[in-house]
Amino acid sequence: MYEILIEAASVSLTVNNLFGAALGIFLGSLLGAIPGLNGTMAIALLIPITYTWTPLFAISMLVGCWKGSVYGGSISAILLNAPGTPEAAPTAIDGYALTKQGKAGKALKMALFASVTAAIFSDSLLMLVAPPIAAMALMFGPAELAMLIIFALVVVSDTGSGSQVKGLMSTALGVLIATVGLDPITTQRRFTFGSLELDAGIGLLAMLIGLLVMSEVLIQMEEGWKDVKSRGIKQSTNPADQRVSWQEFKSCIGTIFRSSCLGSFCGALPGVGSVTAAFIGYDQAKKMSKNPDEFGKGSLKGIAAPEAANNAVCGTSLIPLITLGIPGALSAAVIMGAFMIHGLAPGPMLMQEHPATIYGLFMILIVSDFFMLIIPLPLMKIGQWIISVPRSYLFPIILILCSIGAYGTHQSLFEVKVMVLFGIFGYFLKKWGLSPASLLIAFILGPMIEVYIRQALRISGGDPTVFVTKPIAGFFLFLTLLMISWTVYKNMKNKNSNRE
Amino acid sequence: MGRIVKRARRKSPIAFHYCHNGELPYIGQFPFPDIFYRDTIMIQNRYDFKLGICFSLFCLMVLFFLIPDHVGSFTEPAALMPVLTTIFILLLSIILTIQSLNFKMKIRIKSEDSHKTPTPSLLSVMAIMIAYSWFLDYTGFLLTSAIVMFVLFWVFKVKDLKQISIITTVTLGILYVSFEKFLYAPLPVGILIENLLD
Amino acid sequence: MKRIFFSMLGVVLTLALCTSVMAADYPKKPIKLIINFSAGGTTDTAARLMASKATEVLNQAVICMNKKGAGGTLGVSEVARARNDGYTIGTCNMPAVAIIPQIREVPYKPFEDLIQVCALMPYEYAILVRGDAPWNTWEDFIAYVKENPGKVTYGSVGTGTTNHLVTARIGKELDLDWRHVPFQGGVKATAALLGGHVDVINNTMASVVSSVRAGKIKALLITSENRFSATPDVPTMKEKGFGFSQISYMSVVAPAGIPEEARKMISDAFKVAAEDKGVIKSTGKLDLHPKFMDGKEYQTLLESLAKEWGGLLKELGVKVQ
Incomplete structure (x- = not known):
């Protein structure tokens, strides 16, 4: 064992590989921070050029890039209310509120500390307890996943929108939009209007960029139209407003820990992903909080919770990848390609055939978590400078970046059209008081519910009792019902107390 | 002013809660002046009625034209999800329409803002x-x-x-x-x- | 206004200078290879490895682009739409030309708008069960299914894929009563198998070979034509007396009507690539086995496969629109 570790250290902790990880983190956080561009695109585009590199250098750079972009997304979410990545959407709620109060630095640093803590937590899980976690992940079949996702959807359906009717409307709209494309079970066409591109469904990234970034440009344009050339948001010069004190960090530790556990759990389950983790993380912090009214007005916990959750996904989503050859998240799937290109077939034999490479990768992961503390700092400075740039200079650039971001991932011009349409649609959603964030999460979760329920019913031969008789499925169904009845009870109580 | 706003909130949580960025209102405190909320209440309320009607019509269109033409008949498993979601949205938009009619506005302040139509x-x-x-x-x-x-x-x-x-x-x-x-x-x-x- | 125009012109000219083109005989500029699956999959990896070898042979860059989705039809339709000057080619799988066009309308005519330049690599498939399953041979398994009608479930990587159709046809020929569960791709099907949520799946060998070596998954029957190198004891369908197998190659397609000279050069370059020792070694690490086949030969094979499967689609329970 020791020999392996020493060998692993000697092959992995070389200047080259560490430089690769650092470069990856820098690129990732830069691309994540630029509204319109994102890390998945960066990884997808980087993979082909990693051919000629050594496997550890390539993989550590890609993993670094991924980690960086998950954090980087929060920079644009906090500073411009335009999340650079889907998983940063809930961060924008409290982060942008803090920026408006002139405390952008505090928000950015809180996000960074929460991210790094969660990343270390998740990477330690990956190193220490990968096999049992992988075994647990496999226990989730279609029936269990269906109930888990329904639970998640119920939990997050009121995020980012105060009105229940409108929140539910946004959610349902998201589910409806997600049915565009081929039916996942019978491959019938649904709402494709004769376009082959729509067979593959509406691209998540294109839609995200439109809904969250381009629509925000339009909204901010309208709000500040009269003085569009005016400077951006003034920041407080009080140093206490630009940093996170130990006290403040300590008050969030519980939230960060819970979010890290949640994120790690979501990461290990194939297909659940970081967006879900971030939204649930935000919601649990709000529900557990003693004064939930703070949320939405610049609560530090509201930043720490989603950031910890989405960063915790990275480490654990490598668990099923390394132990079973099954990627736990979208970016992990892309990184699996890097393993394959370098002749490392992911699966249970990986650990036995290339132990030094895998332990080396673990070491690089942990070291790169500490890099994360330093590398994004200059980006923060640039970011803070950017919010003071006149919007009239910023917006044309952002709009062009949005289109290249939509084009980039699949190198398809059709996605640009999708992005523009959803940008305009998102503007009207925001004006009507519907929540694009709820729509987005429902767009991700809705089709999963449909697929898993139909698969579960096919497995059971049409018998719907599987959702109750399977212990895990039954447990999540119970939780969902508990959640709904709790919400109803709380609403009734509020109504009664209002009447008095 | 803050007190009146709070009273309005009790009468109708729906109309009040939301201002368009997904942020919850932050009554009377920095960075939003009070006037922002008055506008929000009025605008949201005015939109709600139109929104409810438009979405109801949209859902009927989806149900009776788009789904039969572009998905299949209602009984097919592929059509189940779109049909259920559309019916759900239809119900919600009807609720929204009714709610916006019921909401009697206590505060009538003429909105001077040009939020009505996009510039x-x-x-x-x-x-x-x-x-x-x-x-x-x-x-x-x-x-x-x-x-x-x-x-x-x-x-x-x-x-x-x-x-x-x-x-x-x-x-x-x-x-x-x-x-x-x-x-x-x-x-x-x-x-x-x-x-x-x- | 004039100033706006001139400064705009300046910018455009500066940028246009970057995209100058040289003149020479074919191939006089880089060739675009549209890979119809996502980056990092087996198709992508094999195609990129061979493309980099072909680049050396052609002395001109073969640039890979991924255009995934809708069972590979998106990438193929992009090739069919491209100009037939020989500078846009793509990879193609069997269903995208022989099966899917018969299930739903696609914007290309598979045998008229496209020509198969050459076939490069057969995909290798197998019927797989969990490592701790009670069946060790195909006969054991079939006996179990027959004893327990309606209890066994089989997973595929999607409705209308070769994995689904072949397994369904086996069921039909042997008169088995089992249920089909389509998953979204091989990864999810494998996860469901490992978790014991379905009893058996049909998937590509390359994607599960690591689990097979570790004993977590057993192969019962190889459904492609030849035995698989990592599991030499597992019989093929032919050996078990079936009159059909699961044949799909990764092939190179081009829009119909490309210059014959270009077609031949591309075909020759990829022939060298598929038979290159370095390529075979790197693909071998992933248990992929390139095998060159002439384009015309493959085209004939595809046409017969299209007929063979087309007639069966409705019987096998695939909705034809």
Whole structure:
């Protein structure tokens, strides 16, 4: 064992590989921070050029890039209310509120500390307890996943929108939009209007960029139209407003820990992903909080919770990848390609055939978590400078970046059209008081519910009792019902107390 | 003023809660002045009625025209999810319409803000972006983006041509170099340009 | 206004200078290879490895682009739409030309708008069960299914894929009563198998070979034509007396009507690539086995496969629109 570790250290902790990880983190956080561009695109585009590199250098750079972009997304979410990545959407709620109060630095640093803590937590899980976690992940079949996702959807359906009717409307709209494309079970066409591109469904990234970034440009344009050339948001010069004190960090530790556990759990389950983790993380912090009214007005916990959750996904989503050859998240799937290109077939034999490479990768992961503390700092400075740039200079650039971001991932011009349409649609959603964030999460979760329920019913031969008789499925169904009845009870109580 | 707003909130949580960025209102405190909320209440309420009607009509259209034509008959398993979701949205929009009728506005302050319709420049940006996404197929990324950036800057009333040229060249130059030279991922050239080059 | 125009012209010219083109005989500029699956999959990896070898042979870059989605039809339709000057080619799988066009309308005519330049690599498939399953041979398994009608479930990587159709046809020929569960791709099907949520799946060998070596998954029957190198004891369908197998190659397609000279050069370059020792070694690490086949031969094979499967689609329970 020791020999392996020493060998692993000697092959992995070389200047080259560490430089690769650092470069990856820098690129990732830069691309994540630029509204319109994102890390998945960066990884997808980087993979082909990693051919000629050594496997550890390539993989550590890609993993670094991924980690960086998950954090980087929060920079644009906090500073411009335009999340650079889907998983940063809930961060924008409290982060942008803090920026408006002139405390952008505090928000950015809180996000960074929460991210790094969660990343270390998740990477330690990956190193220490990968096999049992992988075994647990496999226990989730279609029936269990269906109930888990329904639970998640119920939990997050009121995020980012105060009105229940409108929140539910946004959610349902998201589910409806997600049915565009081929039916996942019978491959019938649904709402494709004769376009082959729509067979593959509406691209998540294109839609995200439109809904969250381009629509925000339009909204901010309208709000500040009269003085569009005016400077951006003034920041407080009080140093206490630009940093996170130990006290403040300590008050969030519980939230960060819970979010890290949640994120790690979501990461290990194939297909659940970081967006879900971030939204649930935000919601649990709000529900557990003693004064939930703070949320939405610049609560530090509201930043720490989603950031910890989405960063915790990275480490654990490598668990099923390394132990079973099954990627736990979208970016992990892309990184699996890097393993394959370098002749490392992911699966249970990986650990036995290339132990030094895998332990080396673990070491690089942990070291790169500490890099994360330093590398994004200059980006923060640039970011803070950017919010003071006149919007009239910023917006044309952002709009062009949005289109290249939509084009980039699949190198398809059709996605640009999708992005523009959803940008305009998102503007009207925001004006009507519907929540694009709820729509987005429902767009991700809705089709999963449909697929898993139909698969579960096919497995059971049409018998719907599987959702109750399977212990895990039954447990999540119970939780969902508990959640709904709790919400109803709380609403009734509020109504009664209002009447008095 | 804060007290009146709070009373309105008790009467109708629906109409009050939301102001458009997904932020919950923050009564009477920095950075939102009170006046912001009065507008929000009125606007949201006015929109709610129209929104409810429009969405109901939209759902009926989806149910009776789009689903039969573009998915299949209601009994097919593939149509189940779209049908259920649409019916759900229909119910919600009917509830929304009724709620907006029930809500008696206590505060009637004339809104002086021009939030009613999008400004002409906003509409032009939307039109430019639609045209941009369409022209990309024909004139390629670099040329179209350069022209669109000039037009956008003009709409945004940036007059300094030297600055505009520098910003455009630098932005597109970075994108070009990083895509074509570093990532070997070709940017779209456009059908027209392709024909011209040969 | 004039100033706006001239400064705009300046920018455009600066950028246009970057995209100058040289003149020479074919191939006088880089060739675009559209890979119809996502980056990092087996198709993508094999195609990129061979493309980099072909680049050396052609002395001109073969640039890979991924255009995934809708069972590979998106990428193929992009090739069919491209100009037939020999500078746009793509990879193709069997269903995208022989099966899917018969299930739903696609914007290309598979045998008229496209020509198969050459076939490069057969995909290798197998019927797989969990490592701790009670069946060790195909006969054991079939006996179990027959004893327990309606209890066994089989997973595929999607409705209308070869994995689904072949397994369904086996069921039909042997008169088995089992249920089909389509998953979204091989990864999810494998996860469901490992978790014991379905009893058996049909998947590509390359994607599960690591689990097979570790004993977590057993192969019962190889459904492609030849035995698989990592599991030499597992019989093929032919050996078990079936009159059909699961044949799909990764092939190179081009829009119909490309110059014959270009077609031949591409075909020759990829022939060298598929038979290159370095390529075979790197693909071998992933248990992929390139095998060159002439384009015309493959085209004939595809046409017969299209007829063979087309007639069966409705019977096998695939909805034809």
